[in-house]
Amino acid sequence: MLDDIDRRILRHFQADPSLSTADLADLCRITSGVCWRRIEKMQATGIIQGQEAVIDWAILGYAVEVSLRVTLDKTQARAFDEFTAAARQVAEVIEIQTFLGRVDVRLSVIARDMAHYQQLYRDRILTLPHIADIEALMHIARVKSAEGLPL
Known part of the structure; x- marks a missing residue:
């Protein structure tokens, strides 16, 4: 199950998936290595399934x-x-x-x-x-x- 550090990582990652591992680690008050290993573990277990680009279809002409x-x-x-x-x-x-x-x-x-x-x-x-x-x-x-x- 997730602990407080995992939840903190997910909360910040969710808010800004473009953050580097180092920036994410700083926000979560952990080392980059710990942050990277936890993200890898959450990806391996399927908690984090990927990152997506959110596209505004209306701007592309789909009204x-x-x-x-x-x-x-x-x-x-x-x-x-x-x-x-x-x-x-x-x-x-x-x-x-x-x-x-x-x-x-x-x-x-x-x-x-x-x-x-x-x-x-x-x-x-x-x-x-x-x-x-x-x-x-x-x-x-x-x-x-x-x-x-x-x-």
Whole structure:
């Protein structure tokens, strides 16, 4: 399990993943060697799974974000697997989540504009296999977006 030093490392690393090991060690009041070994251990155990660049899709010209709630035809044994495999092939699908309940899958889809979204919806989304029902929710604003854990 994590001790106070590990939590301190994660808290600072989460806040600024670009910190060097030396800077992270200074913030955590430990040596660089200790910091490096603890980070290596947390990577080896899967606690730290990597670092990502957070990209603002709107600045790159993707002004439309839609959340699609999909109910699948569950009479088909491989509906989940075939649907998610096909959805992964759509570049504009940036997130796929599965659920238990009335809604089976949620797709986050980005598009340059409404015309692009309509084309994408007709040509790529509606052709995905095993869709029984689909509901589109237009994204208006992101009120909170936090990946960090309260450590």
